[in-house]
Amino acid sequence: EDGHEAWLRYAPITDPTILAQYRNLPTQIAVLGDTPTEHAAGTELQRGLTQMLGRPFTVTYGLGQILTSSNAILVGDLESLDKMYVKKQKLPKLKPESYMLGTRNNGAVSQTGIIAADPHGELYGAFRLLELVAANKPIPTTPVTESPSAPIRWVDQWDNLDGSVERGYAGRSIFFDAGHVRPDLARASDYARLLASIGLNGLTVNNVNSDLTTLEPDKLKEFALLAEALRPWGIGMSLSVDLSSPQVVGHLSTFDPLDPTVIAWWQKKTDEIYTLIPDFAGFVVKADSEGRAGPSQYHRTPAEAANVLARALAPHHGVVLYRGFVYNHHLDFHDLKADRARAGFDNFASLDGTFEPNVIIQVKHGPIDFQVREPVSPLFAALQHTPQAIELQTTQEYTGQQRHMVFLVPMWKTALDTDLRANGRGTPVKEIVEGKSFHQPTGGFVSVVNVGLDTNWLHSPLALANLYGYGKLAWNPDATSEQIIDTWTRLTFGNDPEVVSTINELQLNSWHTYEQYTGNLGIGTLTDIIGIHFGPGVGSAENNGWGQWFRADPKGVGMDRTVATGTGYIAQYPKELAATYESLATCPDDLLLFMHHVPYTHILHINKTVIQDLYDEHYAGAATAATYPMLWQKLHGHIDNQRFDQVKALLTYQAGHAIVWRDAVNDWFATMSNIPDAQGRVGHHPDRIEAESMTPTGYEPIDVTPIETASGGE
Ligand code: BDP
Known part of the structure; x- marks a missing residue:
């Protein structure tokens, strides 16, 4: 197996x-x-x-x-x-x-x-x-x-033409190598089969940070072969395109979306694609974001750019998924009004109603970036005359990179079930993206999946539950986490009751556990945000332009996003929800530090101080992770040895890494707040063997910055 x-x-x-x-x-x-x-x-x-x-x-x-x-x-x-x-x-x-x-x-x-x-x-x-x-x-x-909930049920792969996969944790691309589509597309077709089996119907094969040569004629011929491999399984292929293509590929003097030569170029290019790929699904666009070119260069709006592509696609029934992930990654940390979370709404809300009908705005479920806990993006409620798709992330970029078991379906359901109460009535996110709430003809679901050449697709056998669950939710967002995991476990590991109950239980509480030992109270994933996004990197999440801040200082912690004293982000929500988040009396504990800056001694609804809860949750999460290998051990002989051993090794690693997380975060906050743990645990690491206390042959200790990413700073 x-x-x-x-x-x-x-x-x-x-x-x-x-x-x-x-x-x-x-x-x-x-x-x-x-x-x-x-x-x-x-x-x-x-x-x-x-x-x-x-x-x-x-x-x-x-x-x-x-x-x-x-x-x-x-x-x-x-x-x-x-x-x-x-x-x-x-x-x-x-x-x-x-x-x-x-x-x-x-x-x-x-x-x-x-x-x-x-x-x-x-x-x-x-x-x-x-x-x-x-x-x-x-x-x-x-x-x-x-029947499916919505017409758009797509997967994005962040595969580069050179064969690497951005934020991929399961090996190299199954589609590309050395600048070309692979000659053997058996894996691509197997992947399409997997996607079809859970009701998905679209696949964007190349990275949103699109290779500038993507639309070259020779490349398109290669993409056509890929589309052919997907076709029998009902999977439409789409491409991520860079808006500077008319200039880079077409050698025009400009890529201003309103320039007639640019408009004509997109039309011709799109027709060329459809001659090669008659069922081409459409374009995905990342623009004006993290260094990508975009319409802002010509003082044009995302709508003006999206519409040019949309008009070229319309006669062929193609769509544009224009990403709402547009923000400035050079924000000034010292500007207390600067707030990355505001960007989606600030850039798109005023454009509502100005998009062509075949433009769908692809919105990440939270306003930042796939953190372990975020509120839903307020953009969902703001776009009432524009189709939308929710973007979820199956590849576990900020959630343990498939080295930690984190079953994401409960997290996604929290987002999908959030009732934004737009216009004072029930408008849960799932109904907005299905097109029900605001009577949109299309919309749906996208997930960044990033499978790779690892035989089992996602590196950890347990991570496959996320891909399966994504498909099931896209088909029917009312399916419960329990139903989804139960069927997945039976199909993946068999119907033995011991196996089913053990794996279901492990998966179902894994998101909560991961949140506990990484970052609770809505603080975000306290990781090194410039680089690999893995492991604790508390201080390094701050003091840079990327805006994943939690603003810890010696007195308190949290981003003040209130209307009264903060960045005003909360005002982007419809009235009722804004009122809930604005007031400390009603803001839920699990989003507290996302919405408010509070003293470490602030008392939570659960009647505990912020700092003590932070310590306690990190201990509780690591303690739960420590039980994983033992729980898994019960399955010895009940499932095949190959996957038993593989998962056991991963869960053992997770249990250890949870301790690293726990101590790194707790030590950092103990130093920052100067408030000791009421239970006297923080700062002592009895269950660890420190690297600096060993004498490993052939290694030499070096100092590491930021200190919390290494054992005792070494
Ligand atoms: C971030 C990833 C980055 C992606 C970006 C995006 O770190 O690699 O390019 O999102 O979604 O989460 O465009």
Whole structure:
């Protein structure tokens, strides 16, 4: 078990009572259509059912076949069904990409149907049927209809053409190497299959920090091969583009979006792409952000730039995902009004209603950058006439880089369920991005995933739960964390009750634990923010232009974002939520230091001082992490040794690194605040062996700055 199959293992079912549940499932799979996606659905069903049920399934394609057998698993879209029944049957109404799944037994005749709106729906229905069997669940006898929450369900990969992956923790790119698309795209196609199995439909293959040669004609021909590998799985390919391309690739004198030659260039370039890739999904744009070129250079707005691309894409039904992640990374730390969190709203709110209908603003769930705890971006409530997509991060940049187990679904659900109460009514983020709250025709979900060449895709077998969970939430944001992890565990590690309960429990509390031993109370991930974003780097998060500040001084801590005395960020929220955050009496503890600067002795709602809670939580989190290897040990012999050993090593590392985090953060705050831990623990490290107390052969101690990133500053 090397993890390559992820949750699509189709492990043989040996328990006779479980097998009996599927006894009536016909071995003939009749797929009515004949498109590549329908072939993917058919072969997947055949492969999965044969493997799990241990009897041979056969598959046929096309209308001619079906009438010969009445015992069949029937897979078809409405159009084929209509032809088949010569309009004698009343067919259900189905939204795009939806399907109906059910089974019935009539004495001798047994039929299971996946009736879908289109081939995409057939594929999703096929995967659903396989998932039910793999999780040992019954196939519904009353047909159930499933439809995706929103049209945009995409993944962004931050892959560079040279084969490196920005913020990728699982090896090099599966798409690119040495400036080119890889000749062997088997992994790319396997990845598309994984994404399709959880209902995703789009993939941006290159880094948002896009290579400037991306739109060169030769490169596009290579991208077309990649699009071909993804196509059968219903995954549309999109590209991140740099707005300076008309100048860099097209050799124009300008890239001013309103210049007629630039407009014409984008049109021609887009047409060229569609000749090569007829189902091209669209462009992702990072502009005026972290050193990327953008319309501000010509005093144009993001809307003016986005609309030029959108108009070029519209005739081909493509979309622009323009990222709301536009901010100045040269902020002045000494300016108490400077606040990176404000940037999304400040740059985009006033543009609401001025975007072409096929522009979707892609908004990171929090206003900063994927920290362990952030409030939701207030931009979601501000854009009421513009489609939006929420951007989540599966690659664990700030959450342990797949060396720590952190199941992110509960965090994402916290964001999706946050009710912004725009216009004084219920407007949870999930309903805004689904387009429901403000009646938008499109919108949805994007996640930065960054799989790599590591056989198991994301380095840690446990991290795959985040990719799986992302897909499931994008399909249905009302799915619960418990439902998601339970199915994932069954599919990934089997249905043994001991395995299921142990892994579910470990995963479900892992975000909370990570938050405890890294940064609680909304302080953010206290890591080295200039470099690798891994491990404690408390002081280094401050005093630079990147704005991930928490403003600790000897008297207090926290970013004052209030309207009364701070940066005014809180005013960007709709009234009711703004009032909740503005007042210390109502601001929730877990966002306190994100919203307020308070003395270390400030009493929390839980009736404890800020500084003591900071100490206590770091101890509690590290103590929980210390239990992980022991809990995992219980699974020895219940799962395969390969993944058992791999995860055990990772959890052991995590337990140790949690102690490093705990002591680094606590020691730093004890020094800064000069307030001792009421329980006398901070500053003593009885459960550690310090590097400086060893005499390692062949090593030489060196001083390290900032001191908290190393053992005793060495
Ligand atoms: C930050 C990453 C950086 C990305 C940037 C982005 O550190 O590598 O380029 O986000 O989203 O989190 O554009």
